[in-house]
Amino acid sequence: MVSPFLQKFFTRAASAAGKTKQKACERRPTLMKQAKRLLIPCLAALLTAVCVLPAPQRQAxxxxxxxxxxxxxxxxxxxxxxxxxxxxxxxxxxxxxxxxxxxxxxxxxxxxxxxxxxxxxxxxxxxxxxxxxxxxxxxxxxxxxxxxxxxxxxxxxxxxxxxxxxxxxxxxxxxxxxxxxxxxxxxxxxxxxxxxxxxxxxxxxxxxxxxxxxxxxxxxxxxxxxxxxxxxxxxxxxxxxxxxxxxxxxxxxxxxxxxxxxxxxxxxxxxxxxxxxxEIALDDSQAFMAVPDETHPAPRLSTAYFLIQSKTGPLANRHVRRALAYANPWFSWTGAYGHGGFVPEGMAGLNSTFREEHAPSLIPDPYVAKSELATGLRELKLGQLPPIDLYLDSMNLPDFGSFYHEVLGITINPKVVPYQQRLELAEDGVAPMSYHIWAADFDDPANFLELFHSQRGPYAANWSNAEYDRLLDAAYNSSQRAVRMQNLQAAEDLLLQEAPVIPLYQMQQVHLVxxxxxxxxxxxxxxxxxxxxxxxxGPRAAKSILDFADQSSISQYALAAATQLYNQNVIRGSVNANDELNFYPRSNVSREEFVTMVVKSLGLAEDFAPLPFTDVSDDRWSAPFIRAAVAAGVIKGSTNAAGEQVFRPGDKITRAEIATVLVNALQLQKKTAPAFSDVKSNHWAYSFILTARANNLISGTSNETFGPEAAASRQDAAVMIYNGLKIKPTPSTSTTLQ
Missing domain, CATH: 3.40.190.10 (Periplasmic binding protein-like II)
Known part of the structure; x- marks a missing residue:
């Protein structure tokens, strides 16, 4: 006899199979608009369904x-x-x-x-x-x-x-x-x-x-x-x-x-x-801060793709579909085809992974895309492809329509509908194009390829192919591993060549270890x-400032700050012409360098909204850090003579600016403190400087003066951030388990 509780817990709805299985397994990630950094973690589909449990009796x-x-x-x-x-x-x-x-x-x-x-x-x-x-x-x-x-x-x-x-x-x-x-x-x-x-x-x-x-x-x-x-x-x-x-x-x-x-x-x-x-798992808003030597990307067994309604209308033409596939927008944006194919990286193959053993049979190429479109239009006797509706459930996605118009001169109209409606329109063969993500239920390529089997998959209303079914049936009924995998490889080849599906990218989870x-x-x-x-x-080998060739130039008051921030990867130094690692403690720090140090030290997340500054391009090395600082309300920039909002990233940062950035970053309440003689009450940063002094972030150049317009050195910047981390610490530590 099975206990009533186990029956309640383990019972799954019959709709978990067949067409409705996709609804339970599909997940939608928040896509990075800057697709160059394709480090997109998302929730993978779990093998268990959500169910109601008795109230847990957790320990205090x-x-x-x-x-x-x-x-x-x-x-x-x-x-x-x-x-x-x-x-x-x-x-x-x-x-x-x-x-x-x-x-x-x-x-x-x-x-x-x-x-x-x-x-x-x-x-x-x-x-x-x-x-x-x-x-x-x-x-x-x-x-x-x-x-x-x-x-x-x-x-x-x-x-x-x-x-x-x-x-x-x-x-x-x-x-x-x-x-x-x-x-x-x-x-x-x-x-x-x-x-x-x-x-x-x-x-x-x-x-x-x-x-x-x-x-x-x-x-x-x-x-x-x-x-x-x-x-x-x-x-x-x-x-x-x-x-x-x-x-x-x-x-x-x-x-x-x-x-x-x-x-x-x-x-x-x-x-x-x-x-x-x-270890920590980074989301897409923090991937830009990954430490290369400690970064471990892992596949999430998930593929994002366009589903094409291939039975009626212009998209029933094989060459038109192939044109859309060869013009794959994600490939063009990133310069890489995800990991390739519909079956994702990491899925088991014969002796290693499926993707390692079998390259995708269709590699995007805009020139081939244009040729395929021309062939399709000739066969359809059309001078121009009619507009195609692309069904989404979010506009938080790249502008696919503009891309296809630029490459192929065709019109793709995004149609935003509720999630459930999008799935139903797609599976019923009503949506000409629709955007989806499929996450693995189990570790086998059939988990993806069976989606397009005309009897066992949910997409029969969109596309069916007798040879494809035959290959999957042969794999389904084979007890010989090598033969089975050959049939699955051939099935994916046929699927990509016929293009009822356009794989866009495959998700990864980035771990720091x-x-x-x-x-x-x-x-x-x-x-x-x-x-x-x-x-x-094993034991941690602590980094030492002795690693820096110029460590003797670091002032005594900055030793603790430099050591901690070096161990936390906030500062890394740079290598000179003699291949020596240097900190350059007395050199001035720029505005973008200081913002980068603050973002790294506090773990601020990047926002993918367009940068508001005309002097910071998306491909500038510091752009992700500046974007994170803007999102957190740490910086606002200024307006130049031409009326443009600018940040002046390469300018030396002043001590007044540092005090302002830290007060904003730490979200400190305004406080009063004894004023410096060279900071008058009408100074633009007066309240920020006093708040920073009240919280022991700054000490001034002497007891009476602060030097608000003076450029800050790298070691002074490190000390101020170090002081800030004391105000906003992480949970305190003990070295033994209690």
Whole structure:
């Protein structure tokens, strides 16, 4: 008997399959208008549906959030953060917690290979549909109770509909405590890969039913079968400890992990730079601040694309569709075709990834696009292509219409409609063109290519092709891995050449990882899928100002500031003609240099609105930092004699300007303090300078004077920012876990 709670939790609507599956899985990112930096993280589709849980009984955190351990000073624990304020403990959910506290029959290695997990071995049947797994000896949950084959049967029986729809499992039986047989809906070598996602994990029936509705709501009401257990789960953090009963304890190198919840992005940035976090995920508004040596982009198994209605009207002409595909706007804007093709980078192939093994068959080329359009118009006996409606649910996208008009001389009319309406118009074949994003449900190219199968996919009203169906059917029914992959490759080639779909780009998640930390993740993973059992870390090697050849020129009062900002990557120095790293402490700092230092130190996010300054071009090195400062209200610029708004980025910044920028950046309330003799009450920055002095940001050139119009040196700028960070600190640190 399945507990009522498990039935309530695991039941999925039948509409998760077929046409409506896309509605559940599609996600729309906020696109960067500056497409040159194609570092676009977005929410990938999770394998579990959203459902209502009983109110969680979270623990009251023993320490306030302010008591945060220092990642750099503790090699016995990982320190991570998430903006989410909720992480489920329910076995079978997909999350960073589940990936490391629960284990299934198999697991995925950092190189993408599928390795034995709780199963010691498995054997497929002759027809490739049934796999028989043999469990390891003496498997135990964290509490010492035995893991048996019946626990997997119970997990399957609790959620049969989901198992069939997403994992393609037809039935699960146990012949004894160690032997498990899984029959899938059709042959396929990739089924074992799907079992590594974390959905199919053991649940002990007696434990789950004894806990009832409380099952999976607290650590005490959950059993853990993976390398870590949850020892604390509050509204501020989740704490993991190495599972002493895990079958492969010696391989778990780092015994603990702390995941802080509901951490704002700017706070996470500063905590990372101060060595308090081992990793952070950057969103597109912070990608410009990525430290090259610490940047690790990861594919998100998602593709953005145009869907073309290919059965009626001018777009039924193959050459017209190919013209639109060859003129791919994203390729022209970025100079790169995402990672190429409809199947995204990171998706599993035969021996490595699908994209590494198979190049896309259509590479955009504006000259070919014009030729294809001319051929199509001749066949249609048209002198000009009629306007084409492009259905979107947001205008926060690049101007596709202007691009196509410039390249092909055609008119694309954007039509903004509600999200659900756009999906319905597209799937019903009403929308001539529509913009979509498809995110993977499982790690196999068929997850994308099946969208266009005339019987199994949602797009039959837009395009159908008998040869395409034949290739996918051959792959669907093949138990030979190489043959199956060849058919999938041929199917994608045909799809791209016929162009009912125009792949635009593929999403990435950009991670910053500390140089003292090695966080492993499989090449085809969704979200923050870190394999902590395979990860490691060492002590942080602190940077020293002795790295600078001119360190002796740094004044004593600036040593602490220069050291901290150097370690936080706010200042990096520059290399001279003798290949020496220098700080140039007494050189003047420019307006754009100081703004860059402030944005880096506070983790301010970039806004992609057009820059208001006529003297700052989009391709200027400091443009992203200036844009972030404008968005945060830190700078406004000035008006020149021609009436233009300017920033004067290369001008030396004055001490008065520095005080103003810092007061704005730190959002300080105006305060009074003893006035400097050379700053009169009618000075434009009078209130800012007094507020800065009241908050100990500045001390003046003497007790009586400030030198408001004097240019600031690099070391003085560092000291003022250093003082500002004391006013707005990140959560304080302790070097040990309590």
């Amino acid at each position: 955190h023993a320490q306030p959030m302010a008591q945060v351990a220092n990642a750099a000073g503790d090699t016995s624990a990982f320190y991570l953060a998430t903006r989410s304020n909720w992480i489920s403990l329910m076995p079978g959910d997909i999350s960073l917690i589940q990936l490391n506290t629960q284990e299934g029959l198999v697991r995925q290695a950092p190189d993408g290979k599928i390795l034995p997990g709780l199963a010691a071995s498995w054997q497929p049947s002759a027809d490739g549909k049934t796999f028989t797994f043999t469990l390891r000896d003496n498997l135990k949950y964290h509490d010492g109770t035995t893991i048996t084959a019946q626990d997997f049967v119970y997990r399957w029986s609790s959620d049969k509909e989901f198992m069939r729809t997403f994992l393609e499992i037809e039935s699960v039986t146990a012949s004894d405590n160690k032997t498990l047989s899984i029959t899938f809906t059709h042959p396929g070598d990739y089924f074992t890969r799907n079992l590594a996602t974390g959905n199919f994990v053991p649940i002990r029936q007696a434990f789950a039913e004894a806990k009832g509705d409380a099952f999976g709501t607290t650590p005490a009401n959950t059993q853990f079968s993976g390398p870590y257990t949850v020892t604390e789960w509050s509204d501020t953090l989740v704490r993991l400890e190495r599972n002493p009963n895990y079958w492969d304890v010696p391989s778990v190198k780092v015994p603990r992990a702390v995941i802080y919840l509901d951490v704002p992005q700017d706070t996470a940035w500063r905590m990372y730079n101060e060595g308090k976090l081992d 500390q140089p003292f930390t090695v966080l492993q993740r499989p090449p085809s993973s969704i979200g923050d899928a870190f394999l902590l059992r395979d990860s490691s870390k």
